[in-house]
Amino acid sequence: MSLAIFDLDNTLLGGDSDYLWGEFLVEQGIVDGEFYLRENERYYEEYKAGTLDIFAYQRFCLAPIANREPEELQRWHAQFMTEKIAPIMLPAARELLTKHREQEDELLIITATNRFITGPIASAFGVDSLLATEPEQKDGRYTGDIVGIPCFQDGKVKRLEQWLQQTGHNLAGSWFYSDSRNDLPLLEMVEHPVAVDADETLESHAKSKGWEIISLR
Secondary structure, eight states: OOEEEEOIIIIIBSSOHHHHHHHHHHHTTSSOHHHHHHHHHHHHHHHHHTOOOHHHHHHHHHGGGTTOOHHHHHHHHHHHIIIIIGGGBOHHHHHHHHHHHHTTOEEEEEEEEEHHHHHHHHHHTTOOEEEEEEEEEETTEEEEEEESOOSSTHHHHHHHHHHHHHHOOOOTTOEEEEOOGGGHHHHTTSSEEEEESOOHHHHHHHHHHTOEEEOOO
């Protein structure tokens, strides 16, 4: 049994769940539309360029859910899943997950997007193990801050190393599927790195290394 690791946004999903959550908040009138859309776009461009300040971005993302009633957040997220996420859950991604299940591989989704957004998405894909940026909670409500190491760039490597120690898994025969230059540190660690609908930087690097390049679109 090998470990099969998957990035989420623009890999298993045909879009970015973090960005779409921002759109959803604007459409529902939960945040100031003009300001939030502008900032959401700015952070997304920084992410694609590999220059994102993950701490600033997470504070921005988590502010609208801070101190909200859990029941209200559950309603928002259920609507978000129906309207924004279900349409971009790629059939080929489901087939890829099924292939690894049939090989009896251990499936793990690893994503920079916070667990509030991504937990239900991982469940919808039928993947039990998820490493994501962790929002802080106190007394059952989100504080607007994060705890631990953000699951981003080198942070993904550190979080994975912690998970491997905790679970007893290892990277022998491992796979990692990602679209993003931000995941190069982790792609370099596994035995089978796969570039999926890759950005220009990752595609160029994958070609130079002879990595597999695929599309799930």
